[in-house]
Structure formats: C-alpha cells, structure tokens
Amino acid sequence: MKFLIARFNHETNTFSPVATSLADFEPRYGEEALNEQRDARTAMGAFIRICEAQPDATLITPVSATANPSGTVAADAYTHLVDTILDGVREQPDAILLDLHGALVAENAADGEGELLKAIRAIAPDIPISVALDLHGNVTPAMVENADIIVSFKTYPHIDMAETGEHAGRLMMDWIAGKTRPITRFKQLPLLSHTLRSNTNEGAMQRAVEAARRAEQEPGVLAVSVMAGFSLADFEHAGMSVIVVTDNDKVLADNVAGDIAQRIWREREGFVYRSEPLAESIARAKALQAAPGKGPVLLLDHSDNVMSGGTCDTMDVLQAALQAYLTPIVVGPICDPQAVQRLWKMRPNEVVSADIGNRIPLTQQGITKKPLRLTGVVRAKSGGEFTVTGPIYTGARVSMGRTVLFDTIDALIVISERRMEPYDIGIFDCVGLDPSRYDYLLLKSRMYARPVFGALAKALVECDADQGGPTSSNYALFPFKNIRQFVYPLDESTNFTD
Numbered sequence: 091m092k093f094l095i096a097r098f099n100h101e102t103n104t105f106s107p108v109a110t111s112l113a114d115f116e117p118r119y120g121e122e123a124l125n126e127q128r129d130a131r132t133a134m135g136a137f138i139r140i141c142e143a144q145p146d147a148t149l150i151t152p153v154s155a156t157a158n159p160s161g162t163v164a165a166d167a168y169t170h171l172v173d174t175i176l177d178g179v180r181e182q183p184d185a186i187l188l189d190l191h192g193a194l195v196a197e198n199a200a201d202g203e204g205e206l207l208k209a210i211r212a213i214a215p216d217i218p219i220s221v222a223l224d225l226h227g228n229v230t231p232a233m234v235e236n237a238d239i240i241v242s243f244k245t246y247p248h249i250d251m252a253e254t255g256e257h258a259g260r261l262m263m264d265w266i267a268g269k270t271r272p273i274t275r276f277k278q279l280p281l282l283s284h285t286l287r288s289n290t291n292e293g294a295m296q297r298a299v300e301a302a303r304r305a306e307q308e309p310g311v312l313a314v315s316v317m318a319g320f321s322l323a324d325f326e327h328a329g330m331s332v333i334v335v336t337d338n339d340k341v342l343a344d345n346v347a348g349d350i351a352q353r354i355w356r357e358r359e360g361f362v363y364r365s366e367p368l369a370e371s372i373a374r375a376k377a378l379q380a381a382p383g384k385g386p387v388l389l390l391d392h393s394d395n396v397m398s399g400g401t402c403d404t405m406d407v408l409q410a411a412l413q414a415y416l417t418p419i420v421v422g423p424i425c426d427p428q429a430v431q432r433l434w435k436m437r438p439n440e441v442v443s444a445d446i447g448n449r450i451p452l453t454q455q456g457i458t459k460k461p462l463r464l465t466g467v468v469r470a471k472s473g474g475e476f477t478v479t480g481p482i483y484t485g486a487r488v489s490m491g492r493t494v495l496f497d498t499i500d501a502l503i504v505i506s507e508r509r510m511e512p513y514d515i516g517i518f519d520c521v522g523l524d525p526s527r528y529d530y531l532l533l534k535s536r537m538y539a540r541p542v543f544g545a546l547a548k549a550l551v552e553c554d555a556d557q558g559g560p561t562s563s564n565y566a567l568f569p570f571k572n573i574r575q576f577v578y579p580l581d582e583s584t585n586f587t588d
C-alpha cells in the first residue's frame with residue numbers, strides 16, 4: 091500500500107507583527123523529511139512508524155514543515171507548501187495521514203487547514219484522510235467535511251504528540267483492514283478560551299478532557315478531542331470545539347460532541363482569563379517579596395509571549411516595575427538588535443544612556459510604543475549560544491544572536507539580537523548571570539518559563555500590559571473584525587443552545 095504522510099504546522103497570531111516566511115518553516119522534503127521524522131516524537135513520526143510496519147508499504151513524504159507561532163503566513167509560503175503536498179497526492183496514495191496544527195491563517199487562506207484539505211479532496215475524492223491536530227486548533231466546517239478522521243492532543247503543556255499520531259494512525263489502519271468505518275463530526279462553541287486556561291492538568295480544561303476520555307470508552311466511539319482553540323486569531327471560526335469520531339454513527343457522534351460541548355459551556359468562566367491591572371500585579375509582587383522565603387519573585391509578562399507570536403521587545407512591565415521600585419530586577423531577553431549594535435561597542439564601565447525595546451510597531455492592533463531610555467553599563471557580551479539543559483527542548487542548541495547584559499543598578503537586562511522564549515537557564519548563563527540571587531525576575535512567557543524559573547522563584551505573578559501587547563490576555567485590546575458574531579467573552583450576552 092502507498093501512504094502519503096506530511097507535516098505542515100503553524101499557530102498563527104493574526105495580531106502579531108512578526109512575519110512568517112517559508113524559511114521559518116525550515117521545510118524538509120521527500121527522503122529528508124522521512125529520515126528527520128522517522129524517530130521523532132511527533133504525530134508524523136508516529137504515522138511513519140505505523141505505516142512502515144505494514145507489509146509492502148510505500149511512503150510518500152512530500153514535506154515536513156513547522157514554524158514557531160507568529161504572524162499571518164506569507165502567501166507564497168502557504169502556496170508552495172500546499173502545492174508540495176498536492177504533488178504527493180497526485181501520486182495516488184491509498185491513504186493520507188497529515189500532521190497539522192489547526193490554527194494556520196495565511197495571507198491567501200484564512201482557513202489554512204480547511205483549504206488544504208479541500209484541495210486534497212478535489213484531487214482525491216475517495217482516498218481516506220486522517221489528521222492529527224494540536225488542541226489549540228480552530229476547527230472549521232471545511233476541515234471536518236474534508237477529513238475522515240481527526241484526533242487532537244489531549245495534553246497541554248503538550249506531551250502526547252506521538253500518542254495522538256498513533257491514535258489517528260490506528261483508526262486509519264482499522265478502517266483499511268475493514269474493521270470500522272470512521273466518520274467525524276464536530277460541535278463548535280461560541281467560546282474563546284485563554285491559553286492559560288487550556289492547561290489539561292487543572293480546572294475546567296482538565297475536566298473536559300477527562301469527559302472526552304470517558305466518552306472514548308463508549309461502544310462505537312473511536313476518538314473524542316477537546317479543542318481549546320487559539321484566540322489570538324481574527325478568524326471566523328476561532329474558539330473552542332469538540333471533535334468526535336465514531337464507527338459510522340453520526341447520531342452518536344453528534345450526541346457525544348453535544349454533551350461535552352454543553353459541559354464546557356456550563357464551565358465557560360473556567361476557560362476565561364481576566365487580567366488584573368498591571369499596578370495590582372506589581373503591588374502583589376512587592377508584597378510577596380516582603381514575605382518569608384528565598385529566591386526572586388517571578389513576574390511573567392504574558393502580553394508578549396514569544397511562543398504565541400510576541401515581539402519579545404515590549405517594555406510595559408519593566409517600566410511599571412522600575413516605577414514601583416521592584417529592584418534589583420533581572421530581565422530575561424529583550425530582543426533589540428539596534429540596542430545590541432550600539433551597546434556591543436561600549437568599553438567596560440563606560441556609562442551610556444540607551445533606548446531599549448518597543449521597536450516593532452503593533453500595526454495589527456494599532457499600537458506603537460516608545461523605547462525605554464535607561465542609563466547603565468555593559469557588564470557582559472556573549473555570542474548568545476547555549477545548549478538547553480532544562481526539560482523543554484533538552485539538548486537543543488540555541489542561538490539568541492549577539493547578546494549583552496546591561497546593568498542599570500536597578501535592573502540587569504539581557505538584550506539579544508533574536509527573539510527567545512525564556513525556557514532555559516542558558517539565557518542567563520551565557521552572560522554569566524545567576525538570577526536566583528536577585529529579588530525580582532521578569533520574563534516574557536506564559537508557560538514555558540515555569541519548569542526552570544518557577545522552581546527557583548519564591549512566588550510567581552502573572553502580568554499583563556494595560557496598554558496591550560502582541561499576546562495580551564485582554565481581548566478588548568484586539569480589533570476583532572472577522573470572528574463570527576456572539577462569542578463569549580467578547581460578547582458577554584452570548585448564548586449557547588442545542
């Protein structure tokens with residue numbers, strides 16, 4: 091049998107000014123994609139292993155392409171990657187297995203995955219298609235109509251990519267063997283959840299995923315996926331949904347999806363994040379530092395989260411912290427190549443006033459900010475390269491570009507040429523700084539910073555910028571235009587019936 095397996099992943103923050111080009115996907119083609127993914131803990135890796143275990147299997151692997159979350163995908167990148175997959179479909183495979191994200195928006199395709207699946211169906215109307223998704227996908231009618239099987243991750247932080255691929259792959263193999271006839275239905279909720287409320291280890295999301303796992307035990311139910319969706323997407327179908335695969339039973343699929351959707355709706359407040367004013371977060375951080383205990387108070391600025399399309403350069407939280415005398419404060423990377431260019435030339439102990447951060451206008455939100463002018467000395471310079479020792483991407487080689495440590499006495503700021511989510515101690519090690527010795531630590535992150543830096547902090551305070559940021563949690567700051575009418579909490583009067 092001939093199997094087509096491809097991977098094309100992006101979580102698009104349509105409000106992010108960070109461009110997404112073909113190069114950002116680091117695409118691998120054909121044999122190279124196959125070899126790179128064969129042992130990977132991804133859905134594509136699982137697909138490859140399952141298909142290669144079949145007798146007389148031939149694999150077509152047109153592409154493996156994945157980019158970190160950022161702004162709307164460039165039209166030429168989208169067209170090229172879709173065309174590459176379609177070329178594979180023209181080789182007439184017997185089955186198609188796709189590793190997708192579910193929240194891809196391109197300049198020329200608002201419903202990135204839906205358009206891809208539609209185009210595949212147009213060429214191959216009768217070939218079975220199985221899809222693995224990230225649970226942050228915004229599912230659309232076009233996706234469900236044009237795929238036979240859809241299964242998503244059940245964990246966030248994500249640790250079950252391979253298990254999801256195994257599940258979606260197993261359902262395909264059972265179908266090919268004539269054991270089942272999978273069909274997929276979904277129920278969309280008028281609910282924009284928040285990433286910080288999609289943690290599957292706590293609260294309403296944990297309970298929803300548990301309900302999905304229980305439903306999977308029912309006879310005839312083959313897979314149940316709770317989609318948290320991705321809300322920083324000005325897209326008609328942004329938001330939560332439930333996807334159910336059954337053995338050829340539409341009524342059962344609709345009933346299971348409807349029941350879990352109703353349960354989610356009853357708990358809707360548990361999926362919403364209400365930001366407190368920044369001044370209150372700062373005051374809380376100060377009180378926590380005065381309490382007994384060792385280590386810094388960790389301030390997490392989730393209004394500029396790199397792994398959701400943040401610019402890594404907004405300065406609101408640092409400015410507020412300095413005004414409230416939260417000192418000494420260590421600050422994780424601020425991406426500012428202009429500042430690095432200037433500070434790189436400074437001699438040791440040469441005092442300099444430098445403009446830092448707030449360089450990239452937040453055009454999509456209609457926000458521009460001014461750099462923060464600070465006076466200090468350059469304490470260290472580094473090539474910004476390190477090997478990750480923490481639990482996320484362990485062993486990966488990272489480069490932040492040229493990096494300086496700027497010391498203003500009140501603040502010790504790591505400034506880098508490239509954007510970098512602070513998930514590893516290497517961001518400070520590379521400039522010889524030990525953040526655990528200071529009173530406050532400010533990092534731009536929602537989740538990824540927590541395993542390493544949460545462990546060395548005495549307390550943690552989530553901070554949002556009152557004036558908005560590329561990944562702010564206050565949806566009122568985003569000019570949603572394309573999303574469907576009546577979605578909670580954008581419209582608090584939203585109802586969900588049936």
Ligand SMILES: [Zn+2]
Nearest residue numbers: 224225226248
């Ligand atoms: Zn995700």
